[in-house]
Amino acid sequence: MKPMQYSLEQLNSMPRDAFEAALSGIFEHSPWVAQQAAAARPFESIDALYSAMREIVANAGAARQLALIDAHPELAGKAAVRGELTAESTREQSGAGLADCTQEQFDKLQRLNASYREKFGFPFILAVRGYDRAAIIANFEARVNNTRDDELRESLEQIYRIARFRIDDLVTA
Missing domain, CATH: 1.10.3330.10 (Oxo-4-hydroxy-4-carboxy-5-ureidoimidazoline decarboxylase)
Structure with a gap:
């Protein structure tokens, strides 16, 4: 089953909780990444969205990164x-x-x-x-x-x- 799709424009303009819910599965069992990314909107491109989420993880610290790794099956x-x-x-x-x-x-x-x-x-x-x-x-x-x-x-x-x-x-x- 294919996931629902959103336009970047929709993501940039939707309420914060809807944005967080839409992107909560990007990083396995780690909705905190989408929660933090919501504050960085609007994103100019899909690359900018990805870069922001990647940067959130990169700056999360060793304990949170290990928890993210351990959240994977x-x-x-x-x-x-x-x-x-x-x-x-x-x-x-x-x-x-x-x-x-x-x-x-x-x-x-x-x-x-x-x-x-x-x-x-x-x-x-x-x-x-x-x-x-x-x-x-x-x-x-x-x-x-x-x-x-x-x-x-x-x-x-x-x-x-x-x-x-x-x-x-x-x-x-």
């Missing part, structure tokens, strides 16, 4: 199995074929999720759009060997990519 993880993903995450994971994993792929993803979380203390995050299951697994296998600092940085970069995809799906010029 594991790929093909327990939340997906239980049907508890957000609509955005469901579309993204299904679009990458994660809902159609073979048992072997699913088991491998479960092992990688557990290893990654044990090593880093947060879930593996990948903007899966454009990846197939094999590429996702290969990326996962490579990144589990990184340092925690590298993965914190990479996780935020992936979150920014996800946010950009979501904004592009939601907002029209």
Whole structure:
């Protein structure tokens, strides 16, 4: 199911609470980003909206950034199995074929999720759009060997990519 779309003009002119509600899913379970972005309106472009939201996260501090990272679901993880993903995450994971994993792929993803979380203390995050299951697994296998600092940085970069995809799906010029 495709998300509702808004024009940039609509977002700039709607009441604050409506703006916040419309953009609350851009950053997973973190409506505080949309709440802070509301104060920066009007946005001249979709790029300006994205940049403002990215800057809010970049300046949020380590604790809030870690909470944002931790708000993301594991790929093909327990939340997906239980049907508890957000609509955005469901579309993204299904679009990458994660809902159609073979048992072997699913088991491998479960092992990688557990290893990654044990090593880093947060879930593996990948903007899966454009990846197939094999590429996702290969990326996962490579990144589990990184340092925690590298993965914190990479996780935020992936979150920014996800946010950009979501904004592009939601907002029209």
